Amino acid sequence: MATRDIYETGFDEDVRTESSANQCPECDGRVTTNAVETVCEDCGLVIDEQRIDHGPEWRACDNEERKRTGAPLTATRHDRRLSTKIGRCTDAKGNTLSGKKRRRLARMRREQTRGRWRSxxxxxxxxxxxxxxxxxxxxxxxxxxxxxxxxxxxxxxxxxxxxxxxxxxxxxxxxxxxxxxxxxxxxxxxxxxxxxxxxxxxxxxxxxxxxxxGLPAQPVTPSMYVPRLASDLECPDEIRQRARQLAERAEDLGVTTGAHPAGFAAACLYRAGKKLEQLLTQAEVSEAANVSATTVRKHRNTLQQLGDEHASGNRITVEKRGVSAPKQ
The missing domain is CATH 1.10.472.10 (Cyclin-like)
Structure with a gap:
């Protein structure tokens, strides 16, 4: 017995079939159809092509749009969302089930729960x-x-x-x-x-x-914490911008190396609020940054030293030009 007599031909195989019902609209010639296109054998006219839709299957059931392909795969589920859920009191059309079928579904749900995890x-x-x-x-x-x-x-x-x-x-x-x-x-x-x-x-x-x-973790800098802490403390935009400038300047000078980034950002907000006469207590900023008030005072002193050095450097530069330095 030949193998063609055992196995049936699949729908996606390139098998040509003659269509006697339809004729070529151009030359009334013989038309053959395969899985891809419908072609006239005499003049070569392509009458129809791409008969198989390789996209998702969409259809309308009961005047509702339903998709038959299911939800997309996701890494947030242990089975990538391929599991099956068994209903309770109604069927797919919303009809109420009988007591016998409900008890049967309850037994099926119990067995499914027991066999949900393979290990x-x-x-x-x-x-x-x-x-x-x-x-x-x-x-x-x-x-x-x-x-x-x-x-x-x-x-x-x-x-x-x-x-x-x-x-x-x-x-x-x-x-x-x-x-x-x-x-x-x-x-x-x-x-x-x-x-x-x-x-x-x-x-x-x-x-x-x-x-x-080997996580590609990025280094955390104090300037990254300034907007978040400013939002938690409901600080004005002036304080946030001033604190961001202080944090970026400290990062450029390298004084934030080894410092707690959130604590240093809290100290920047505290000093910026003090400069702009907007009172922020050390207890408030330390609580928002989840650090102690001692850490905030330590980084505040560092910022004060940077400000003093910057001010003295400006004074020296101005004096070298022969102009009296402004009073601090």
Whole structure:
């Protein structure tokens, strides 16, 4: 027996069939149709082409637009959103089910819940990704950063970095690492507070991710924290601009190396408010930056020394030109 008698021909194979119903509109010749186009064999006229639509399937059901292709794949779900959900009281058309069918669906949902995860690792992945989504929602972070954080958590699990560490700490470290890679000014204490995990554990987890996975984390500068702290303190635009200038000047001189970026930004806001006669207390700026008031005073003294040196340098330059220096 020949193989063509066993296997049927697929719809997408290039098989030509003659169509006697339709004739060529130009020469009334013989028309053949394959999976791609309809062509006249006599004159070569292409009557129809691209008969197969390779895009998504769209159709209208009950006067409603429904798509048959399903939701797109996403890295924020452990199964990339390929799982099936079983309904409860109604069918696909909205009709109420009988008691026998409802009990049957309840048994099916129970068995589906039991067989939802193939292994313990997959169950830990589902828990970790849900924790990442919760943190991103609580911190009001963009969806693109959320996807990167979920992918970072997957990489951490594949590299066996969850062993000996809590899932919540790795999830918080993944969110903080994604923010650092995108240059977002998020405090580690803020992330750990939302995650309800000790800051030391999140710091340890982030250090492990950064060392083992080689994260392209950008260095955090005080000027990045100035707009966020100014928004939290409801400072005017003049204070924010002045503080941004102080922070950028300190960064150019290299005095911010080794300093706490949020604490230095708080000190810039405090000094800018004092210069513009807008009272900001050290307690307010230190609370917004999640640092102590001692840290703010330390960086304030550094900014004062920079201002004094800058003023003395201007005086020397003016005196060399033979003009009396203005009174300070």
């Amino acid at each position: 313990k690792a997959e169950r830990n992945l589902a828990h970790g990704l849900s924790e990442v989504r919760r943190l991103v929602s609580a911190l009001d972070i963009a969806d693109s950063v959320r996807d990167q954080a979920c992918q970072l958590f997957r990489s951490a699990q594949n590299e066996d970095l969850l062993r000996g560490r809590s899932i919540e700490a790795i999830a918080a470290a993944s969110v903080y690492g994604a923010c650092r890679c995108n240059g977002l000014s998020r405090l580690l204490g803020e992330v750990s507070e939302m995650a309800r995990v000790a800051e030391s554990r999140v710091t340890n987890a982030y250090g492990t991710l950064n060392e083992e996975l």
